[in-house]
Amino acid sequence: MKQFILLLFLLVSYGCFSQNEQENYQKVVSEFQTSYNSSQDENVYALFDSSLKAFLSLEQTSELLDTVRSNFGRMKKMEFWTIHNSAHVYRTTFEKGVCDLFFTLNEKNLISGFFIPKNNTENTSRFARNVTNMIFPFKEEAFVFWGGETVEANYHMADINQQYAYDILMVANGAPYKGDPSKNKSYFIFGKDIIAPCDAKVVQVIKGIKDNLPGVLNTTDITGNTLVLETAQKEYLLFAHLKANSIRVQEGDKVKQGQVIAQCGNSGNTSQAHLHLQLQNTPDIFNTIGTKLYFEELIRNGQIKKQYMPVKEDFIKNTSKITH
Numbered sequence: 001m002k003q004f005i006l007l008l009f010l011l012v013s014y015g016c017f018s019q020n021e022q023e024n025y026q027k028v029v030s031e032f033q034t035s036y037n038s039s040q041d042e043n044v045y046a047l048f049d050s051s052l053k054a055f056l057s058l059e060q061t062s063e064l065l066d067t068v069r070s071n072f073g074r075m076k077k078m079e080f081w082t083i084h085n086s087a088h089v090y091r092t093t094f095e096k097g098v099c100d101l102f103f104t105l106n107e108k109n110l111i112s113g114f115f116i117p118k119n120n121t122e123n124t125s126r127f128a129r130n131v132t133n134m135i136f137p138f139k140e141e142a143f144v145f146w147g148g149e150t151v152e153a154n155y156h157m158a159d160i161n162q163q164y165a166y167d168i169l170m171v172a173n174g175a176p177y178k179g180d181p182s183k184n185k186s187y188f189i190f191g192k193d194i195i196a197p198c199d200a201k202v203v204q205v206i207k208g209i210k211d212n213l214p215g216v217l218n219t220t221d222i223t224g225n226t227l228v229l230e231t232a233q234k235e236y237l238l239f240a241h242l243k244a245n246s247i248r249v250q251e252g253d254k255v256k257q258g259q260v261i262a263q264c265g266n267s268g269n270t271s272q273a274h275l276h277l278q279l280q281n282t283p284d285i286f287n288t289i290g291t292k293l294y295f296e297e298l299i300r301n302g303q304i305k306k307q308y309m310p311v312k313e314d315f316i317k318n319t320s321k322i323t324h
């Protein structure tokens, strides 16, 4: 699946184990704030490292900052909030709202990544992983195409909205389809039932989107037919690319663990049938933080795993104990 969001966030891998603000960040972030407020975008740009500059020109940086200025106004206060995946998070009070801004610095104290959400994030809950026990949303064995905590294993890690997401396929003899790959029905996972991982409330339904022909992307309706479930703990599960006309629930419905809620499809910005599944800390898929999704008990490559977060190339299946 393609990335959703307007500003980039580049993850860096050097360690940072403290939850306290580092002094070097304080200085850079304060310069960032001053330059942003005085519209001296070339000074903001001067804080970027070469990889970020390669990604973003000065003109593009100016455009992005202008968008933020017109949406939110000046930054009145930037308060260190937490450290998230090596990034320093600053809860920033703008004239027109409150946002959490993410920064990473390289070893020369230049900005190697930053992220500014499109909307306010004040009062978003923060959790490191799900506390609600989950079963895997398929009855059959499935294959993890993208999953895990590194960009190599899981390209979703490059985008904070989607980090820790899974792209799920079903595979036999090393291939996700049998027969003609230009037909959706050739893909093993296409049309398979998706079951609710836990008791939950349906908080968003997007439907009415056709399945793509394999290889033809719908770049308008990014997530395609979509469901978002809310757990009792206000954790949000997003299911994207669902099959046209397969969603069996409506907004406001309560669903039970194991209940069939939809079928896997090929709608939205996707090249072939798969399930994009993620846990997030708000209902809004375009303004959220992707979070680790563990399953209570799975059979992984033939072995039982408890409280497991699948990774790329795992074959996984619910245990018979919790399969409904």
Ligand SMILES: [Zn+2]
Pocket (backbone or CB within 6 Å): 001, 156, 165, 166, 167, 276, 277
């Ligand atoms: Zn995906």
